[in-house]
Amino acid sequence: MIVIDTGPLFAIYDSSDRYHNSVREYIEQMRPSISLSPYVLAELDYLVQTRFGAKVELSMLNDISNGSFILESFDGEDLIACMKIIEKMNNQEIGLTDASVVHLAQRNNTNTIMTLDYKHFNPMRNSKNKPFNLVPEKLN
DSSP states (O other): OEEEOHHHHHHHHOTTSTTHHHHHHHHHHHTTOEEEOHHHHHHHHHHHHHHHOHHHHHHHHHHHHTTSSEEOOOOHHHHHHHHHHHHHTGGGTOOHHHHHHHHHHHHTTOOEEEOSOHHHHTTOBOTTSOBOEEESOOOO
16 A cells, blocks of 8 residues: 555646656556545645636546545544644644655555655655655656
8 A cells, every 4th residue: 555645646637747647657556555645635626626627626536536546534633643743844844734644654554655745755754763665766
């Protein structure tokens, strides 16, 4: 299982994104074992709706609701865990969405995060204080 961040998901819906094809191929290989934070979904929804409109937004939501990804649930304890990650990483300027990705990786006992945001995720550590395996590898 891997946990996905907003960037790769957005690249799927933005055909002009330079990572569109490579991310799409990688995700197709990994489905259905991709875990999705509700905060990532909210961030993605905002980006897709404001940049591409309701038609693309509804298509994206349909993809998610049809089980393309494992949409995780969050409760108060999960939120507290995210707050601890934000506090620990306060010099990295991460927010709730990134913290939720790290928390889901820890909660699901996986070391793999799919992201295009290497700046924020490179310094993060798993529950064993080891760096996460960030995929796909840098696509420059």
